[in-house]
Amino acid sequence: MIAYLSYAFKYYVRSYRYIAPLVFFFVAVSMFYKDPTNQVMSSLSFGNFIIFVACVWLANGYIELEDETQQQITILHMGSVQEYFLAKLGFISIVAIAVAVYAYFYPFVLHVFTAGVAPVGLLVGFAASAETAMLGVSVGIFFNNRIIAKKSRGILLLFMVTVLSLAGRSIADQMPHSLRFVAFIFPPVSQTVFVVGNWWSAALYDRVAGLVWPIIYSFLCLVLYLKLSQRKLYY
Amino acid sequence: MSVIEIKNLTKHYGKSRGVIDVNLEVAEGEIFGFIGPNGAGKSTTIRTLLGLIYPTSGSAKIFGKSCIEQPEVRKEVGYLPSEVFYYDNMRVIDLLKYSASFYKKDCSKRINELAEIMDLDLKKKIDDLSFGNKKKVGIVQGLLHEPKLIILDEPTSGLDPLMQHKFFDLIEQESKKGATVFFSSHILSEVQRLCSRVAFIKDGRVIKLEKMSDLRENNYKLIKVEAGSQLDKSFFAMPGASKLEVKGSSVSFLFKGDINKVVKKLAETSISNLLVEEPELEEIFMHYYAKEG
Numbered sequence: 001m002i003a004y005l006s007y008a009f010k011y012y013v014r015s016y017r018y019i020a021p022l023v024f025f026f027v028a029v030s031m032f033y034k035d036p037t038n039q040v041m042s043s044l045s046f047g048n049f050i051i052f053v054a055c056v057w058l059a060n061g062y063i064e065l066e067d068e069t070q071q072q073i074t075i076l077h078m079g080s081v082q083e084y085f086l087a088k089l090g091f092i093s094i095v096a097i098a099v100a101v102y103a104y105f106y107p108f109v110l111h112v113f114t115a116g117v118a119p120v121g122l123l124v125g126f127a128a129s130a131e132t133a134m135l136g137v138s139v140g141i142f143f144n145n146r147i148i149a150k151k152s153r154g155i156l157l158l159f160m161v162t163v164l165s166l167a168g169r170s171i172a173d174q175m176p177h178s179l180r181f182v183a184f185i186f187p188p189v190s191q192t193v194f195v196v197g198n199w200w201s202a203a204l205y206d207r208v209a210g211l212v213w214p215i216i217y218s219f220l221c222l223v224l225y226l227k228l229s230q231r232k233l234y235y
Numbered sequence: 236m237s238v239i240e241i242k243n244l245t246k247h248y249g250k251s252r253g254v255i256d257v258n259l260e261v262a263e264g265e266i267f268g269f270i271g272p273n274g275a276g277k278s279t280t281i282r283t284l285l286g287l288i289y290p291t292s293g294s295a296k297i298f299g300k301s302c303i304e305q306p307e308v309r310k311e312v313g314y315l316p317s318e319v320f321y322y323d324n325m326r327v328i329d330l331l332k333y334s335a336s337f338y339k340k341d342c343s344k345r346i347n348e349l350a351e352i353m354d355l356d357l358k359k360k361i362d363d364l365s366f367g368n369k370k371k372v373g374i375v376q377g378l379l380h381e382p383k384l385i386i387l388d389e390p391t392s393g394l395d396p397l398m399q400h401k402f403f404d405l406i407e408q409e410s411k412k413g414a415t416v417f418f419s420s421h422i423l424s425e426v427q428r429l430c431s432r433v434a435f436i437k438d439g440r441v442i443k444l445e446k447m448s449d450l451r452e453n454n455y456k457l458i459k460v461e462a463g464s465q466l467d468k469s470f471f472a473m474p475g476a477s478k479l480e481v482k483g484s485s486v487s488f489l490f491k492g493d494i495n496k497v498v499k500k501l502a503e504t505s506i507s508n509l510l511v512e513e514p515e516l517e518e519i520f521m522h523y524y525a526k527e528g
Contacts, residue, residue: 003336077337
């Protein structure tokens with residue numbers, strides 16, 4: 001696993017596939033936090049939109065980076081298809097968490113916030129950043145040509161799911177009460193953003209939906225990805 | 236003991252055919268040839284053996300272990316794919332060290348030995364290598380952990396004749412040390428050079444499994460004769476000759492049998508050139524198996 005992670009790092013660094021998403025990310029974070037503010041929780045919550053989009057982009061660019069032949073050889077070396085895909089997920093998760101850490105600490109390091117916040121708020125903000133990053137990974141890895149054969153269709157679907165993830169809560173609010181469960185089908189990014197921004201007034205149900213459901217959702221997506229990838233290994 | 240056991244293996248890719256009802260056994264220490272035209276099902280069979288695809292039905296075992304259910308058996312396999320694509324900016328030695336890092340032994344001596352045999356510069360960037368040299372990287376990568384089973388998929392494409400010779404010697408050495416070799420190719424002559432048995436696969440089915448000694452006796456030769464004057468077709472109508480074609484002063488035909496009979500026959504007339512070639516694989520399939528199968 002360590003050997004793979006080291007190799008994946010070299011491979012990824014030399015691929016330059018991270019440049020576009022990271023340029024977007026750094027520009028978006030610096031633009032977003034350019035003015036001082038006393039709205040700590042709402043700022044942290046909206047920062048999650050940036051983290052999510054960047055992580056979707058990074059994960060989608062990385063997950064099928066390695067050539068198919070080299071993938072086959074790496075699987076033979078590792079002796080396990082599952083371990084291979086776990087290592088890939090491990091690598092991109094490390095990248096995503098690094099993105100989340102940067103986005104979280106950036107306003108604190110640059111003293112953007114003019115007001116303080118309780119430790120619980122800080123913890124909630126950090127957990128939400130990390131969870132949103134993992135949601136981005138969970139979405140980004142799915143729409144690759146191993147799982148969706150036609151690349152253009154995969155990109156279109158990825159774009160649609162990303163937009164629906166960002167707008168999920170607003171869409172659900174427009175729906176009849178009986179159909180609001182639909183919001184749970186899409187990655188719950190908007191729910192997380194809402195909860196962090198309104199943490200002190202949010203109901204327990206919303207807190208759970210915003211902070212626990214993303215963990216379960218990401219976990220289910222990653223398990224499903226592992227299953228699908230192994231089943232659709234080399235067609 | 237059979238190192239490879241494939242039983243009733245069928246693989247469909249949706250509605251497309253992969254392989255149908257393939258049965259093969261390869262004994263320990265054997266160099267086994269697997270020959271067929273492109274798209275015949277060679278790579279599908281190999282990928283099933285490597286546990287990279289699930290069979291639709293049937294089974295594939297290596298060292299008595301299921302390639303799918305007991306994937307740890309993959310560690311005993313060295314694989315050279317038909318096409319080698321590596322990350323270009325990496326140095327050869329970095330890639331090989333990465334491969335070696337998965338095995339619980341020091342492979343550095345072995346890497347240097349193999350690189351020397353294959354005349355491979357370990358310090359070069361993969362980007363700077365020709366296709367043939369990239370193939371050499373694949374060969375070293377496939378053999379550096381001294382696998383007990385070596386699976387070669389079109390191993391000589393891109394290698395010059397001298398390197399092909401060195402490569403065959405290397406494979407023979409590995410076989411003498413006890414490794415079993417599964418050699419997939421569409422070139423009959425290179426399979427003939429190394430293998431003790433050969434399976435022919437066509438349209439997803441193994442159509443013939445033969446000892447190489449039997450194949451040599453029954454093999455067709457493509458004979459082309461050029462003469463100074465017009466040739467008579469009937470002159471070459473001898474037992475064993477088929478697909479006779481006359482174009483002015485040139486004659487070509489397939490011949491199966493004692494080549495001395497052809498030489499004696501040709502001695503009766505005056506010729507300006509004589510070529511004895513191995514027929515294309517498709518011709519073997521069409522004329523050898525279509526008639527006798």
